[in-house]
Amino acid sequence: MPSFSRIDHVMQSVRERIAARTYPPGTRLPSVRAQAKSAGVSVSTIVEAYGRLAAEGLIEARPGSGFYVTAPLAPLSLSALEPALDRDIDPLWISRQSLEASADMLMPGCGWLPSDWMYDQGVRRGLRKAARSPNEDLTDYGSPLGLEPLRQLLARRLVQSEIDAAPHQIMLTDSGTQAIDLICRFFLEPGDTVLVDDPCYFNFHALLRAHRAKVASVPYTHQGPDLHAFEVALQEHKPRLYITNSGIHNPTGARLSATTAHSVLAMAQRADLYIIEDDIFGDLETRPATRLAALDGLSRVVQIGSFSKTLSASLRCGYIAAQSPWIESLVDLRTATSFSSNRLASHILYSALSDSGYRKHLERVRYRLSKAMDQTMVQLEQLGLTPWLRPREGMFLWAALPEEHDALSLARACLPHGVVLAPGPVLSQAPDAARFLRFNVAQCNDKRIFKVLKRALDKELSV
Amino acid sequence: MPSFSRIDHVMQSVRERIAARTYPPGTRLPSVRAQAKSAGVSVSTIVEAYGRLAAEGLIEARPGSGFYVTAPLAPLSLSALEPALDRDIDPLWISRQSLEASADMLMPGCGWLPSDWMYDQGVRRGLRKAARSPNEDLTDYGSPLGLEPLRQLLARRLVQSEIDAAPHQIMLTDSGTQAIDLICRFFLEPGDTVLVDDPCYFNFHALLRAHRAKVASVPYTHQGPDLHAFEVALQEHKPRLYITNSGIHNPTGARLSATTAHSVLAMAQRADLYIIEDDIFGDLETRPATRLAALDGLSRVVQIGSFSKTLSASLRCGYIAAQSPWIESLVDLRTATSFSSNRLASHILYSALSDSGYRKHLERVRYRLSKAMDQTMVQLEQLGLTPWLRPREGMFLWAALPEEHDALSLARACLPHGVVLAPGPVLSQAPDAARFLRFNVAQCNDKRIFKVLKRALDKELSV
Numbered sequence: 001m002p003s004f005s006r007i008d009h010v011m012q013s014v015r016e017r018i019a020a021r022t023y024p025p026g027t028r029l030p031s032v033r034a035q036a037k038s039a040g041v042s043v044s045t046i047v048e049a050y051g052r053l054a055a056e057g058l059i060e061a062r063p064g065s066g067f068y069v070t071a072p073l074a075p076l077s078l079s080a081l082e083p084a085l086d087r088d089i090d091p092l093w094i095s096r097q098s099l100e101a102s103a104d105m106l107m108p109g110c111g112w113l114p115s116d117w118m119y120d121q122g123v124r125r126g127l128r129k130a131a132r133s134p135n136e137d138l139t140d141y142g143s144p145l146g147l148e149p150l151r152q153l154l155a156r157r158l159v160q161s162e163i164d165a166a167p168h169q170i171m172l173t174d175s176g177t178q179a180i181d182l183i184c185r186f187f188l189e190p191g192d193t194v195l196v197d198d199p200c201y202f203n204f205h206a207l208l209r210a211h212r213a214k215v216a217s218v219p220y221t222h223q224g225p226d227l228h229a230f231e232v233a234l235q236e237h238k239p240r241l242y243i244t245n246s247g248i249h250n251p252t253g254a255r256l257s258a259t260t261a262h263s264v265l266a267m268a269q270r271a272d273l274y275i276i277e278d279d280i281f282g283d284l285e286t287r288p289a290t291r292l293a294a295l296d297g298l299s300r301v302v303q304i305g306s307f308s309k310t311l312s313a314s315l316r317c318g319y320i321a322a323q324s325p326w327i328e329s330l331v332d333l334r335t336a337t338s339f340s341s342n343r344l345a346s347h348i349l350y351s352a353l354s355d356s357g358y359r360k361h362l363e364r365v366r367y368r369l370s371k372a373m374d375q376t377m378v379q380l381e382q383l384g385l386t387p388w389l390r391p392r393e394g395m396f397l398w399a400a401l402p403e404e405h406d407a408l409s410l411a412r413a414c415l416p417h418g419v420v421l422a423p424g425p426v427l428s429q430a431p432d433a434a435r436f437l438r439f440n441v442a443q444c445n446d447k448r449i450f451k452v453l454k455r456a457l458d459k460e461l462s463v
Numbered sequence: 464m465p466s467f468s469r470i471d472h473v474m475q476s477v478r479e480r481i482a483a484r485t486y487p488p489g490t491r492l493p494s495v496r497a498q499a500k501s502a503g504v505s506v507s508t509i510v511e512a513y514g515r516l517a518a519e520g521l522i523e524a525r526p527g528s529g530f531y532v533t534a535p536l537a538p539l540s541l542s543a544l545e546p547a548l549d550r551d552i553d554p555l556w557i558s559r560q561s562l563e564a565s566a567d568m569l570m571p572g573c574g575w576l577p578s579d580w581m582y583d584q585g586v587r588r589g590l591r592k593a594a595r596s597p598n599e600d601l602t603d604y605g606s607p608l609g610l611e612p613l614r615q616l617l618a619r620r621l622v623q624s625e626i627d628a629a630p631h632q633i634m635l636t637d638s639g640t641q642a643i644d645l646i647c648r649f650f651l652e653p654g655d656t657v658l659v660d661d662p663c664y665f666n667f668h669a670l671l672r673a674h675r676a677k678v679a680s681v682p683y684t685h686q687g688p689d690l691h692a693f694e695v696a697l698q699e700h701k702p703r704l705y706i707t708n709s710g711i712h713n714p715t716g717a718r719l720s721a722t723t724a725h726s727v728l729a730m731a732q733r734a735d736l737y738i739i740e741d742d743i744f745g746d747l748e749t750r751p752a753t754r755l756a757a758l759d760g761l762s763r764v765v766q767i768g769s770f771s772k773t774l775s776a777s778l779r780c781g782y783i784a785a786q787s788p789w790i791e792s793l794v795d796l797r798t799a800t801s802f803s804s805n806r807l808a809s810h811i812l813y814s815a816l817s818d819s820g821y822r823k824h825l826e827r828v829r830y831r832l833s834k835a836m837d838q839t840m841v842q843l844e845q846l847g848l849t850p851w852l853r854p855r856e857g858m859f860l861w862a863a864l865p866e867e868h869d870a871l872s873l874a875r876a877c878l879p880h881g882v883v884l885a886p887g888p889v890l891s892q893a894p895d896a897a898r899f900l901r902f903n904v905a906q907c908n909d910k911r912i913f914k915v916l917k918r919a920l921d922k923e924l925s926v
Contacts, residue, residue, distance in 0.1 A: 022735060024650070024737075024789075025788045025789070025792065026786055026787075026788035026789060092795055092798055092799065095607075095798050095802070096607065096798070098604075099604055099605075099606055099607050099798070099803060100606060100607055103599075112603075112604065115598040115599045115601075115602045115603045116598055118598070118601075118602030118603075119602070120598045120601045120602050123601045123602060123807075124594045124595075124601065127590045127591070127593050127594035127601075128590070128591070128594045130590050131587045131590035131591045131594070132587075134578075135578040135579055135581065135583045136566075136578045137777065138578075138581075138583045138586040138587065138590075138775060138777055139578045139581030139582070139583050139586060139774075139775040139776060139777055140575075140578045140581075140776055140777055141561075141562055141575065141771070141776040141777070142562075142777065143562055143563060144558075144559065144562050144563055174637050174779065174801060174805075175801050175802055175803075176802075177799075177800065177801050177802040178800065178801045178802075181800040181801065185673060186487075187487070190653055203798070203799060203802070206795070206798065206799035207799045207800055209799070210648060210796060210799045210800055272485055274487075308604070308802075311602075312601060312602040312807075313602060313603055313604040313803065313806075314600065314601055314602055314603055314604070314605065314805075314806040314807040315807055316637065316779070316803075316805045316807075316808070323489055324489070325488050325489030326487075326488070326489060329488065332555055332669070333673060335555055335558050335559070335562070335666070335669065336555065336640075336666060336669035336670045336672070336673045337640060337641065337644040337670055337673055338637060338638050338640050338641040338644065339558070339638055339639075339640040339641075339666070339771075340562060340638075340776065340779075342637075342777075342779045343776075343777040344586075344775075344777040344778055344779075344808070344811075345779070345807070345808070348807075
């Protein structure tokens with residue numbers, strides 16, 4: 001029988017190598033014989049140590065081939081944010097399910113409009129126009145800041161929200177997510193704390209984990225972040241950044257009130273906190289909420305946006321509006337990490353945004369959303385769910401389940417029946433998160449969704 | 464006269480705040496009066512401290528407005544890699560000059576083909592085809608791995624290089640640079656060391672700086688990295704990753720020999736080093752060099768590529784081929800940091816790659832490059848420059864200046880005359896780097912380039 005302390009020693013050394021990523025996931029461990037030799041212990045000690053590590057799930061035996069590291073990379077495992085969440089339902093769960101879904105899946109939990117709600121006509125026109133454009137536009141790299149006419153157009157749009165950004169203060173990105181990622185690269189050191197709303201867009205958690213940032217959260221109210229909790233969080237966690245939606249908050253559909261906006265900004269100034277205002281749902285607003293970037297004059301607020309939610313998610317084009325010296329550094333960072341702006345997509349987007357059709361398209365989408373909101377509300381209330389708020393715009397409805405239900409079990413039960421839900425714990429870390437689900441009312445226009453949901457609520461579906 | 468120690472104390476405290484990024488670049492410092500009050504010192508102490516910091520260049524006075532932080536962010540200033548390089552000629556110099564260049568600039572130093580050498584016909588056909596495709600392809604997010612038919616096509620291409628990658632081992636990215644960036648995110652911790660060739664593609668330095676990685680380099684020979692120096696670097700620096708081009712090396716145009724490839728891989732195995740093989744110039748090869756990914760069977764080598772150098776840089780589409788568990792983590796990282804693959808670009812690229820025209824286009828480009836290589840060589844030799852190697856393929860020529868000349872001064876002198884050069888120190892940290900220039904032979908088809916260069920060599924141009 002090999003010595004326990006030797007077994008422990010070998011196990012500890014392998015664990016350390018996995019943690020230090022000397023053995024990254026998928027690595028084949030040294031053979032039992034080689035390991036025994038290099039550690040100066042018996043083969044049976046290694047057999048026992050490997051066996052126990054396999055039982056822990058850190059490595060796995062592949063018959064005839066050896067032992068392989070199964071553990072995900074420690075700092076960059078984006079899965080399993082909280083011990084309570086399994087790999088199936090982690091911050092990327094909804095993305096993974098929704099992005100991989102086959103065409104026959106029903107996706108009330110996904111974060112975008114059905115493709116026939118989007119502005120395909122504008123994209124088609126843009127494509128035909130691009131097919132006739134000069135060679136450079138089709139084959140050359142884009143400029144560092146991105147297509148100038150598009151930046152001018154974005155600057156004019158921002159002025160309408162009282163955000164005074166010159167075209168050279170706007171940098172095009174490949175997506176809203178890439179915009180946030182670049183700003184995090186600019187502002188954050190590993191270990192910095194970032195403040196988010198609770199609940200919030202799940203991908204903020206995944207993205208911040210990729211930056212090795214700590215996350216603190218503040219409960220979101222019907223008017224914006226809870227101001228008292230915000231103040232406490234500033235003192236307690238000294239966060240460097242706050243990421244929020246001012247227009248239509250994801251997932252609650254709430255909007256920032258003018259009073260709250262002013263207070264948040266005053267506190268940010270005192271605590272030297274920078275703010276990313278994610279305006280990705282802005283075009284769905286019927287009566288625009290106050291923008292932090294407008295109050296602040298782009299001094300400590302950076303606004304980002306894209307057209308993935310209203311025009312096309314296939315084009316990949318977003319933007320950052322910020323003060324000039326920051327834009328300069330952000331351009332360098334983008335050049336270093338993804339080289340150039342997306343020239344072709346920018347041309348197609350510019351074409352789609354600059355014809356009068358986009359405005360009409362938005363009016364139609366807002367009208368459809370408002371009708372879908374009413375209908376979904378009725379359906380959910382019939383099943384005993386209670387909206388946390390009756391949003392007057394946007395696609396999201398944050399709804400509480402009847403007391404005894406758990407959103408994670410419900411999501412698991414519905415998935416095999418072709419329904420992808422967005423369970424609360426993916427979007428919130430509050431104690432009662434598992435009572436909530438996020439619904440996208442534009443994706444709820446199929447009665448099968450509510451039939452499956454009803455059966456799950458009636459515990460007729462096995463998990 | 465205020466006390467020196469008090470002045471020092473204030474200066475130190477401001478320096479620390481700038482270093483800790485409590486005051487990032489562009490921040491307005493507290494007013495002299497406010498600072499005096501909060502530090503409990505006299506106004507004149509602050510005036511003196513601010514004045515000295517301004518003299519140091521850390522902050523600047525803007526008349527009527529106050530003092531602003533000028534220092535770039537410490538870890539993420541991608542400029543000024545080496546003290547010897549100024550902001551004008553840093554690792555991003557060539558990108559910045561080339562990407563921002565107006566149409567009348569001559570760019571023998573840039574890293575891509577002129578737009579009329581690219582495959583615009585394939586892109587135009589792809590655009591027209593896309594304009595008739597279903598709504599989903601125009602407006603929906605792409606799948607996590609990216610368009611399946613394109614991944615299947617890439618897998619078939621890889622098999623031709625004896626790289627056995629199933630379509631699910633291939634993930635599409637928005638560019639070759641983004642591919643490398645994601646792999647760095649997967650493998651690197653801040654402070655890890657990465658091995659690069661010397662000379663190498665300048666953007667590797669900028670990108671690794673964004674990852675806070677240390678860089679060690681190995682001289683590149685006509686057959687690949689110098690094997691002795693490689694072994695020494697492994698022992699000395701314990702690098703985690705090695706980034707290289709096997710096909711056509713940037714900037715020398717050399718290629719990896721089979722023998723060197725085998726030795727590099729054997730050393731990598733012993734030292735537990737991972738390798739990124741950047742195959743972005745692969746399609747320009749006439750007789751393909753050995754690929755590390757082929758020898759290794761994608762065990763510790765990850766191959767990346769894109770079509771920005773041969774088809775279109777405007778589309779933004781690259782790929783990563785790697786072992787499956789890594790691809791899974793890379794997909795999570797991409798979802799977290801840029802959300803989805805580039806669906807529309809993938810469709811257009813697939814269309815362009817799958818018609819027979821692309822192969823004919825490549826043959827034409829290779830023929831033109833080979834002629835341009837001969838012509839450029841003659842022109843440069845007439846000016847007294849000596850090619851380090853006579854590359855038999857690709858666009859790059861790495862040429863030594865006559866003894867007494869300095870590539871940085873030459874690049875500075877030529878820029879106002881409309882010629883963007885690629886001076887050695889941007890691509891190499893070797894002691895004799897300033898004797899070298901990288902030429903892109905496809906961009907050298909204008910006699911004005913050599914006229915300006917001759918005048919600069921004759922010291923007729925003022926710097």
